[in-house]
Amino acid sequence: MNEWLIYRGTGQPHEGIDRLPPPPPWRNFDGGPEVSPPAPIDTASTRRLGLQQDLAEQYRPGPTELELINAALYLRRPLLVTGEPGSGKSTLAHAVAHELGLGRVLRWPIVSRTVLRDGLYQYDALARLQDLQLARAGGDVGPDGEQPGDGIGRYVRLGPLGTALLPARRPRVLLVDELDKSDIDLPNDLLNALEEGEFAIPELERMADRHPDIEVLDDDGGKATVHGGRIRCRAFPFVVLTSNGERDFPAPLLRRCIHLRLGVPDEDRLAAMVRAHFGPAAAEQNEQIIRQFLDRRPGEQRSADQLLNAIYLTQQAREEDAGTRERLAEELMQPLNRVR
Known part of the structure; x- marks a missing residue:
């Protein structure tokens, strides 16, 4: 086993992520304050990897695949994974999160109507307006027209991409599933967020002088503090962009990604997958x-x-x-x- 490999593809959890060296200077991010550790691996990963994870894992990468996955970890670059349906593209994200102890996989499924803001955050302006009207009727609104208590943060929820860019000590795993299903603009719109590792929430930026720190909901169902209306990552997330090869992507996106093409699973990988889901003797049976x-x-x-x-x-x-x-x-x- 090469000593430089952080992700080994064995399926056995370990603390190798703590050996990851500092990022290249051009991929160094300094967001803060640091957020709490993420939610643990959930049933979505269990379904992908199988119930018998101690016996076998569905995803068994070869040497080239291992090197490219680790290149994405070292360089803090997204991993663009292409291949036929069922070749293990989405499972790769769950396997990395499971082995490196990176918590729940943040999944952003892409459809033709998906826009960048869907992945970053949602702001429920209608619910806030309704609550303000009820508060005014009850005389429960301050002189500046704001509600007491949680205020605007109650109406902002970070999406999978927004949560992945929170300033965490360890990288989160973000699965952007079937990017080739998107309209023509989304791949280009992703460029700035993936390159800069940050984004603004205008609804909170406008209040930053009066309320510099506002708590919002994240994609894990917890709360995160947004400082100054902007979110900037600390550890760049491990981003897996999957594609079935149904379209070409713009060159600016491709040059920012590590490209991995998965072949059709061979007999050994299929046997390992069957053992993971059905037990140690299932492959032979x-x-x-x-x-x-x-x-x-x-x-x-x-x-x-x-x-x-x-x-x-x-x-x-x-x-x-x-x-x-x-x-x-x-x-x-x-x-x-x-x-x-």
Whole structure:
């Protein structure tokens, strides 16, 4: 094992993140005050990695993949991961968070209507207006027109990207899932936040002279303090941008990313995934289905989810009914790009 590797791909949690050296001078951030440690790994990671994490892990990176993942950690650069559906792109983020103890993965799913602000923060102006009207009716508004108590912070909630950029001691893991589903503007809009590691909340900036520190909600469901209406990271997050290769990205985004292309999972990786989800003997018991999954014509696409579905369902069929098991597996593992 190369000593420089922080993420080793073994699936065994360790404190290697504390050995990460300081960032390059051009990627050094000094945000503050430091926020509390993140929420622990949640069930989303358990579903991805499997219940038998001590036996095997779904994601087993090869040497080149390990080097590129660690390059993103060292250089504080986003990791752009491309590959076919089911090749393990999203799972990579959960595997890194699990092994390095980086807490709950912040997931930002992208659709055609997604805009940058969705990932940074949401401000519920309508709810604040309604509460102010109720407070005025009850005579519970100060001379400056503001509510007592939590005030405007109650109506601001940070999104996954905004939470990832909070000034934490350790990097958060942010999964920007299926970026190629976005409209043409979002990749370009992401550039400044990913390059500068900070963003402003105008609704809070306007109040910074009177209220320099305001508590807001974060994507973990907790609270974070925003100073001066701006958020600036301390440890740049480990950002995983996934793409199914359905579109090209602008050159300015590509030059700011480390690009990793994942190939189709081989038999060893699929067997490890099956053991992680179904137990230590599951790969041998379902060897025929795994080989059936791998037996495809050139150009055919299958997702690892199809394999898991086939194994789970065929386990429910009677063992002596081999014909039913084979038929179920064949139906559930039809190529995704083949019209029935």
